[in-house]
Amino acid sequence: MASGSKKASTKAKENRAEGGRSSKAARKLPKWREPQLATLVDTAPEGGQWLSEMKYDGYRALIAIGDGTARVYTRGGKDWTDRFAQIAAAAAELPTSGTLMDGEIVAFNSNGRTDFSSLQKSLSSGGDMSCFVFDLLEEDGKDLAGEPLTERKRRLKKLLKSKNGPLLYSEHVEGDADKVLQELCSAGHEGIIAKRDDRYRSGRGKSWLKVKCSKRQELVIGGYSLSDKPARPFASLLLGAYEGDELIYRGRVGTGFDEDTMDKLAKLLERRARKTSPFAEVPANIARSVRYVTPDLVAEIEFTEFTAGGSVRHGVYKGLREDKEAKNVVLEKPRGG
Structure with missing residues (x-):
C-alpha cells in the first residue's frame, strides 16, 4: 500500500481509538459500482422536478x-487513492463507515473556477485538490440508490457538515434550469448537470442531463504534425474518435500547450511512435508531414464547432484524460432536452 493510502487508513484508526469523529461501527469497504452518467442535450430542461448543479471541470470519482x-476510484473503476491522497485522507475522517459517495475531483485556477488544466498541474506537482461531492449511494452499510435524489443529498449534506477541508458539498437549485445555466455561463463556468429527483441508476440515461456553455469533447491522439520551430517539438496533435472499430480523423489542435505540457507530451508521443496510420483515413495534404503514434492517449479538447467535414474548429488542448479508455471515445452528440 502506498503512503497516501496508509495515511488515510491510519487517520481513520486514530479517530476510532480516540473515540472522536468516527462513532460508527466499522463496516466493510463498499465495492465500486458503475456511476450514473448524464446525457448531453442542447437546452436546459423545464420544470421544478429538475435539480441543477454546476458542471465541474475535473475527474469523476x-x-x-x-x-x-478510504479508497478513491475513477469513473472506470481504477483505484487512484494514491493519486488523490488528500481526498482519501479527508474522507477517512468522516464519522461513517460502509459508505459510498459520488463526486468530482477538481483544482481551481486563479479566477477561482474549476479547471481541468489546473487539475493536471496539481496531479503532477502534488498541489491542492478538492472534491465536490454530489451523491450518496451507500451510508453506514445501507444502500440508498433507490431513494429520491433529494433524500440522498439531504443525508450527504448532513454527513459533510463537519468537514471544511477538501470535501465540498455540491449545492443545487430546484427548477429554473435555464436561468441557472445562463448565470453560470456568464460567470465563465462550464455548464450544468440537471437531475430528476429520482433513484440512482448506473450508466447513461436521461434522468441526468448535461448542458454545456462551450463545446468540449474527448478525442484520441493518433499522431502529430512537425513544427518548423526548433524550440517546439510538434506543431499540432492529430485527433480522432471511434466509429465501431475504426478511428475516424476529427482534426488537429495546436494551441493550449505551455512549455512544460508540450515537453511531457513530446516524450509520451515519442514512446508511442509507429509507422502506420491508426486512422481509417487522413486528408492527403495533412498526411504528408505527420508522425503517427499508438492511439492510447485521450485528450480533452475545447472547440467552437465541428466543420462540415467533421473536424474540430478552433480547438484548444485542455489536458490528458487518464481516466478514460481510448477505445471508448466516440463523438458525443446532443439529444433533444
Whole structure:
C-alpha cells in the first residue's frame, strides 16, 4: 500500500481509538459500482422536478469508506487513492463507515473556477485538490440508490457538515434550469448537470442531463504534425474518435500547450511512435508531414464547432484524460432536452 493510502487508513484508526469523529461501527469497504452518467442535450430542461448543479471541470470519482480506510476510484473503476491522497485522507475522517459517495475531483485556477488544466498541474506537482461531492449511494452499510435524489443529498449534506477541508458539498437549485445555466455561463463556468429527483441508476440515461456553455469533447491522439520551430517539438496533435472499430480523423489542435505540457507530451508521443496510420483515413495534404503514434492517449479538447467535414474548429488542448479508455471515445452528440 502506498503512503497516501496508509495515511488515510491510519487517520481513520486514530479517530476510532480516540473515540472522536468516527462513532460508527466499522463496516466493510463498499465495492465500486458503475456511476450514473448524464446525457448531453442542447437546452436546459423545464420544470421544478429538475435539480441543477454546476458542471465541474475535473475527474469523476467514487469514494468508498470502510474497514478503517478510504479508497478513491475513477469513473472506470481504477483505484487512484494514491493519486488523490488528500481526498482519501479527508474522507477517512468522516464519522461513517460502509459508505459510498459520488463526486468530482477538481483544482481551481486563479479566477477561482474549476479547471481541468489546473487539475493536471496539481496531479503532477502534488498541489491542492478538492472534491465536490454530489451523491450518496451507500451510508453506514445501507444502500440508498433507490431513494429520491433529494433524500440522498439531504443525508450527504448532513454527513459533510463537519468537514471544511477538501470535501465540498455540491449545492443545487430546484427548477429554473435555464436561468441557472445562463448565470453560470456568464460567470465563465462550464455548464450544468440537471437531475430528476429520482433513484440512482448506473450508466447513461436521461434522468441526468448535461448542458454545456462551450463545446468540449474527448478525442484520441493518433499522431502529430512537425513544427518548423526548433524550440517546439510538434506543431499540432492529430485527433480522432471511434466509429465501431475504426478511428475516424476529427482534426488537429495546436494551441493550449505551455512549455512544460508540450515537453511531457513530446516524450509520451515519442514512446508511442509507429509507422502506420491508426486512422481509417487522413486528408492527403495533412498526411504528408505527420508522425503517427499508438492511439492510447485521450485528450480533452475545447472547440467552437465541428466543420462540415467533421473536424474540430478552433480547438484548444485542455489536458490528458487518464481516466478514460481510448477505445471508448466516440463523438458525443446532443439529444433533444
